Amino acid sequence: MKTEKFNYDLPEHLIAQYPSIQRADSKLLVALESIQHEVFKDIENYLDKGDLLILNKTSVIPARLFGEKITGGKIELLLERFLSNHQTLTQIRSSRTPKEGAELVFSFQGQRFLATVEGRQDNFFILNWSDDPKSLFEQYGQIPLPPYMNRAAEKLDEERYETIYADPNQKASVAAPTAGMHFDQELLNSLQSKGVEFGYVNLHVGAGTFQPVKTDHIEDHVIHKELVEVNSDLIDQVKRIKANKGKIIAVGTTSVRAIETAFQDEPSAFKGETSLFIYPGYKFKVVDHMITNFHLPKSSLLMLVAAFIGYEKMMDIYKTAIEKEYRFLSYGDAMLLKNYEV
Numbered sequence: 001m002k003t004e005k006f007n008y009d010l011p012e013h014l015i016a017q018y019p020s021i022q023r024a025d026s027k028l029l030v031a032l033e034s035i036q037h038e039v040f041k042d043i044e045n046y047l048d049k050g051d052l053l054i055l056n057k058t059s060v061i062p063a064r065l066f067g068e069k070i071t072g073g074k075i076e077l078l079l080e081r082f083l084s085n086h087q088t089l090t091q092i093r094s095s096r097t098p099k100e101g102a103e104l105v106f107s108f109q110g111q112r113f114l115a116t117v118e119g120r121q122d123n124f125f126i127l128n129w130s131d132d133p134k135s136l137f138e139q140y141g142q143i144p145l146p147p148y149m150n151r152a153a154e155k156l157d158e159e160r161y162e163t164i165y166a167d168p169n170q171k172a173s174v175a176a177p178t179a180g181m182h183f184d185q186e187l188l189n190s191l192q193s194k195g196v197e198f199g200y201v202n203l204h205v206g207a208g209t210f211q212p213v214k215t216d217h218i219e220d221h222v223i224h225k226e227l228v229e230v231n232s233d234l235i236d237q238v239k240r241i242k243a244n245k246g247k248i249i250a251v252g253t254t255s256v257r258a259i260e261t262a263f264q265d266e267p268s269a270f271k272g273e274t275s276l277f278i279y280p281g282y283k284f285k286v287v288d289h290m291i292t293n294f295h296l297p298k299s300s301l302l303m304l305v306a307a308f309i310g311y312e313k314m315m316d317i318y319k320t321a322i323e324k325e326y327r328f329l330s331y332g333d334a335m336l337l338k339n340y341e342v
Helices: 040-046 133-140 155-160 178-182 185-194 232-243 253-262 300-309 311-323
Strands: 027-031 035-039 052-056 064-069 074-084 087-094 103-108 111-121 124-129 171-173 197-204 226-230 248-251 270-274 289-293 334-338
Touching: 027 040, 027 311, 035 040, 040 185, 040 334, 052 232, 052 253, 064 133, 074 124, 074 133, 087 111, 103 133, 124 133, 171 197, 178 289, 185 197, 197 232, 197 253, 226 253, 232 248, 232 253, 248 253, 253 270, 253 289, 253 300, 289 300, 300 311, 300 334
Parallel strands: 027 334, 052 197, 052 248, 248 289
Antiparallel strands: 027 035, 064 074, 064 103, 074 087, 087 124, 103 111, 111 124, 197 226, 226 270, 289 334
């Protein structure tokens, strides 16, 4: 299938630069039997007692650091993941690509921290640090707003570019699982009172989530790997809900990838990297409904949506969303979608 089929014209003014004032006041496009236009807080009207909401509890690390080469020249780092207590996998933006052995300097509050380029791994650099990089990023890093937000991170992003249920002990994502950012505590409490169950996965979102598919055919694309943890309690929960005819609703594409990874063969707990690439033709094992934001053209996330509801229906929904001026991408509005084949 040609990648160009997943291109569409996204008006720049529809790319949300800031979140809605209240989380649950985002708009919600509901595409079940027909397209309806709601407010996100109304999503509880579509969930029933005995349904299971799968949430990604990963937390965002302040993953952007600014420094300079020891020879001069400014650099910008975007963390991909921690490899060890003194090593990271990192994107580096600079006027000239740093070579192996190059030293990088970071100065904060009168202190200097050093990192050395050890080598490359695909489009990333492996850096060795003189100090523990985890504490360095947590203390001095900036919230890694996506590249399509034309502004620097602000104070409000520390709270809003994160879900309210994020686990602070799982602070390793460089992008938020944004579909979950529409839930506030009042809405979660209301769903729980209704009898909707919650289940949790942990998928650490990597910077590759923003990379467009560049191959001519989507089948030739090698998707980015992300760290996933799905425990046995959730596996049992999914089996029980399915047996009782409840719906499995994944919040975000990250939750979809995580739970579908655990059910690829014999359903079992999973901890490790997933390279599951979901595009049209994929047969879903678990997920009945999906809550998701509106995604970039030619992105693997858009292809996942097409696999879930069908290509033609997806393109029709996106055309409607643009006409109705829905807000797109990370701080944008949401959709509730249904898969008819599970």
